[in-house]
Structure formats: C-alpha cells, structure tokens
Amino acid sequence: MSNDGESGVTASETRADWPKLTVIAFMYMAQTFPAGFAAGLMPTLYREQGLALEKFWLFSLAIIPYWVRWAIAPVVDSYWSPRIGPRRSWFIPCTFIAVLAYMSLALFEPTEAYLFIIVGILFVKSMFTATQEVAIDAYVVDNVTKSERPTAAAMNTVFEAAGQFAALAGLAIVYDRFGWQVAVCVSALLMLVFITPAFFRKERVDKAQLQRAQEAREGGAAALIQPLVRFFRRRDSYIIIPFVLAGGLYTGLMFPMVGPFLIDLGFGVGEIGAMVGTVLLAATVLGSLSSARLVGRLGERRLMFVLMVAIIPATLPVAYLAFTKAAISAPVAILVTFLPFFVLSMFYVTFVNLRLGYASALQAGTDYSIGSAISRIGQTIAAAIGGFIAAWSGWAGFFLVAALFGIGAMWLCWFTHARLQRLIEERNHSEQAGAAPAGIGEPALN
Structure with a gap:
C-alpha cells in the first residue's frame, strides 16, 4: 500500500519501483488499443464513407457505461478474493470478457447500415472495460507512492501514447x-x-484493507453507499468535480475529430493513422517529459498559467490551415497538429498527477473512480458536441473552441489550486487523526 499518509518519508519510499511502474504502464497501454481504435480510427473510417458530422454524437453513446464507475468502485473495493488479490480479482475476468466482446465487432463491417449494432457492441464492451479501469485505477492509487506520482503519471501517459500510436498507425495499416x-x-x-x-504480479494485502472490505460486506448496501456520500459531502470535492469535468471536456474534444478533419483535407485512412499516431506519440513523449520537469520547477499552478498563455498560439496554425483549406503535405499536417497536442499532453500529465493526489487514502479506489467517471462524462459531452461544433462553425472554429475549453480547465486549476490543496491537507490530517472537522469529514451512515 502507498505510504503517502505517513508524516515521514523513508529512503525506500523515494526510490522508484521500476518493475511495478512498468507493469502499471503496460496496463494502461493495454486499455489503449481498443479505445484508440474505436475512438480514434472508427470516426475516421465513417467520415471517409461520408457520415455527416451531425451524426458523430452516436459514438459518444459507447462511453456512457463509464459514467457509473462511481457505483462500481465501492463494490470493487469491498468484494474480492484475498488469494487472487483485491484488484486482480476484477481486472482479470473483465479483460477476458471485454476481449471477447470487442472481437465480436469482426462480425459487422463498419458501414452506416451497421452503425447502431457496432455502437451497441461497444456499449456492452464498455461495461466491462469500465469495471476493469476501476480496478486498475485503484491498483495504481494503492501501489504508487507520493514520490512516484510524477514518474507514474508521465510513464502512463507515454505508454498510452505508444498504444495510441500502435492503434492508429499500426492498426490503420x-x-x-x-x-x-x-x-x-x-x-x-x-x-x-x-x-x-x-x-x-502478486498484490500486497494488508490487515486494514481486509478489515475495511469485511466491514463493507457486513454493512450491506449502506456500507457501499457510504464512500460515495463521503466523497460528495467533502468540501474539496466541490472544487475537484468541476475541474475534472472541464478536463474531460478538453481532452475528449480534440482526439476523435482530428482524423475526420484530415479526411476532409483529402488524406486517406492509412495516411491519417500514421500521421495522427506519430503526432500523438511525439507530442505525448515530449509533453510528458516537459510537464514532469516543469511541475518540479514551477508547480502545478504556475504550469497551468503557462499553458493557458501557450494554447492559443499553439492552436492558430491548425485553425488557419482549416480556414484556408489549402492543399498541404503530410509533414506540414503533422507539424501544425503537433502543437495543440503538445499543449494537450502537458495538461493531461499534470491532470493525472493532480488526480492521484486528490484521492483519499481511506477510499482511494472509490475517490479516483468517481473522478474518472466525472472525467468520462466530460469526454462523452465533448464527443457528442464535437461534430455539431465542426458542422456549425467549420473546422477552424472547432479548433478555437477546443482551445477555449482547454483555457477553461486550466483556469479552474490555476484559480482554485491553493484553496484545494489546503482542503486536501486538512482532510488528510483529519483522516490520520481519526476525527473529521466539520465540513471536511462526516459521520458514518447508520
């Protein structure tokens, strides 16, 4: 278990456990292949066939199961096999079921006639990958120490980008x-x-974890609801929720629409897969390294301010290209799309790092999963409105609107950062002391 709640930091806590971090990075990379193919390449395939931008909202339906991660998390935290491990008990079976559900897509060609069936299969698949992600996120929060968080956030983002590159470039080929x-x-x-x-990889299970799970099982439905009530009654949650929602809106708006934009510029599916995969990989690697370094030097709040200043000039070249609709080469398209994705990557790494710190040690899996569910709601809204924005304002307007969403998320973090960190410190102190001050903790449900 993470020792973030302890007052002192031992020498062993400052050394990164690279085998553990690599396994975690592979877990996130594993999730990216189907998601990258479905969210990144499938809209491109359908745009190539002439699907109207106004119908792109249909792809957002497959994300809806992720909204209920908050309901899944207490069950995942409470019901598991000590022999298998608290998190492996869930993500192992969910992985196999999700793989089978995803492979069933092979029975239906990606044409408009089968669009609703394909979206329905993706919806079912998402029910199991949502549960899988709850278990994986809880595994990360359980096992990553405070000193490892920036490294873990950067590694996870880089490996996700590698998975997206393989999904977009490799699978497009x-x-x-x-x-x-x-x-x-x-x-x-x-x-x-x-x-x-x-x-x-065997999981560590301590006595406190066993005791909390046992108490939750004995407490029935009320005990499962209690962590959710606890999260939504905390004062820090009223700052976390809008920031995580705004972050989901920003990160979910750009990714699915770049492929259809390049289709409209005249590129083919194979070219787009290679181009977008290359952009994502390069932007994520460089953005992750830059973000991890700058967070240490500037802190999250100052870095968010820097990104707020940088996002508009980074977006103007691709907006200008979309406005002029000029015929361009693939290298030029890669360059102009790289810049906004570079800023997006720096934001996302900082976003993940912050969210790891928001989770309470008493209910890490639940807290992180609620945050992920809220972020997914933002991504679903973004996926639903992205096509309408592009159809209404044109591609140039779309990219500028996406930049404004990014500025909003960054501003929320910059404006609320100091107060949120103070509330989290008070919350952590009250949890360590075993008593919660008014407005921060709350009594157990009866």
Whole structure:
C-alpha cells in the first residue's frame, strides 16, 4: 500500500519501483488499443464513407457505461478474493470478457447500415472495460507512492501514447491491408498481451484493507453507499468535480475529430493513422517529459498559467490551415497538429498527477473512480458536441473552441489550486487523526 499518509518519508519510499511502474504502464497501454481504435480510427473510417458530422454524437453513446464507475468502485473495493488479490480479482475476468466482446465487432463491417449494432457492441464492451479501469485505477492509487506520482503519471501517459500510436498507425495499416476483421482481432489481442504481466504480479494485502472490505460486506448496501456520500459531502470535492469535468471536456474534444478533419483535407485512412499516431506519440513523449520537469520547477499552478498563455498560439496554425483549406503535405499536417497536442499532453500529465493526489487514502479506489467517471462524462459531452461544433462553425472554429475549453480547465486549476490543496491537507490530517472537522469529514451512515 502507498505510504503517502505517513508524516515521514523513508529512503525506500523515494526510490522508484521500476518493475511495478512498468507493469502499471503496460496496463494502461493495454486499455489503449481498443479505445484508440474505436475512438480514434472508427470516426475516421465513417467520415471517409461520408457520415455527416451531425451524426458523430452516436459514438459518444459507447462511453456512457463509464459514467457509473462511481457505483462500481465501492463494490470493487469491498468484494474480492484475498488469494487472487483485491484488484486482480476484477481486472482479470473483465479483460477476458471485454476481449471477447470487442472481437465480436469482426462480425459487422463498419458501414452506416451497421452503425447502431457496432455502437451497441461497444456499449456492452464498455461495461466491462469500465469495471476493469476501476480496478486498475485503484491498483495504481494503492501501489504508487507520493514520490512516484510524477514518474507514474508521465510513464502512463507515454505508454498510452505508444498504444495510441500502435492503434492508429499500426492498426490503420492492418486495416488497409487485411481488412476490418483482422484489425479488430489484432487490437483485442494486443490488449490481452500487454495486461498479462499484471495477471502474475502478486498484490500486497494488508490487515486494514481486509478489515475495511469485511466491514463493507457486513454493512450491506449502506456500507457501499457510504464512500460515495463521503466523497460528495467533502468540501474539496466541490472544487475537484468541476475541474475534472472541464478536463474531460478538453481532452475528449480534440482526439476523435482530428482524423475526420484530415479526411476532409483529402488524406486517406492509412495516411491519417500514421500521421495522427506519430503526432500523438511525439507530442505525448515530449509533453510528458516537459510537464514532469516543469511541475518540479514551477508547480502545478504556475504550469497551468503557462499553458493557458501557450494554447492559443499553439492552436492558430491548425485553425488557419482549416480556414484556408489549402492543399498541404503530410509533414506540414503533422507539424501544425503537433502543437495543440503538445499543449494537450502537458495538461493531461499534470491532470493525472493532480488526480492521484486528490484521492483519499481511506477510499482511494472509490475517490479516483468517481473522478474518472466525472472525467468520462466530460469526454462523452465533448464527443457528442464535437461534430455539431465542426458542422456549425467549420473546422477552424472547432479548433478555437477546443482551445477555449482547454483555457477553461486550466483556469479552474490555476484559480482554485491553493484553496484545494489546503482542503486536501486538512482532510488528510483529519483522516490520520481519526476525527473529521466539520465540513471536511462526516459521520458514518447508520
């Protein structure tokens, strides 16, 4: 378990456990293959076939199961096998079921006639990957120490980018050469391959964790609801919720729409997969390294201010390109799309780092999963409105609106950071002391 709640930091806590961090990074990479293929490449395929931008909201339906992560998290925290491990008990079976559900997409070609069936399959698949993600997020919060958080956030972001690169570039080539069925099956199998190391890494289970799970099981439904009530009654949550929602809106708006934008510029699916994959990988690696370094030097609040200043000039080149609709080469398209993704990557790494610090040690899995669910709601809203924004304002307007969403999320973090950190410190102190001051903690439900 993480020792973040202790007052002192031992020498062992300051050394990164690289095998553990690598396994965690692989777990996040595993989740990216199906998600990158479905969220990044599928809208591109449908745009190539002429699907109207106003219908792109349909892809957002597949994200809805992630909204109820907050309801899944207490169950994941409370019901598990001590022999298998609290988190492996969930993400192992969910992975296999999700792989089977995802491979069933191979039965239906990605045409408009099968759009509702494909979205329905993705919806079912998301029910299991949402539970899988709850378990993985809880595993991360349980096992990553405070000193490892910046490294873990950067590694996770880089490995997610590597997964997106493989999903967009590699699978786009597989799709071009071998077709839809092979591409879907390869994506699902890659998910299974990269999460397999976590199947064999034994989890630590301490007495306190066993006791909390036992108390929750004995307490029935009231005990399962209590962590949710506790989160929504804390004062820090009233700052965390709008920031996480705004972060989800910003991060969810850009990614699905870049491929359709490049389709409208005349590029092919294979070219777009390679281009967008390259942009994401380069922007994420450089953004992660830059963010991890600048957080240490400037702190999260100052870094958010720097990103607020940088986001508009980073977005103007791609907005100008969209406005002029000039014929361009692939290298130019890569360069102009790289800049906004670089800023987005720096924001996302800082966003993940902050969210790891928001979770309470008493209910880490629940807190982080509620935050993830709220972020997913933001991403769903972004996916639903992205096509309408592009159709209404044109692609130039779309990218400028996306930048404004980013400024809003960054401003919220900059404006509330000091107060939020004070509330979190008070909350952590009250939890360590075993008594909660008014407005921070709350009595147990009867």
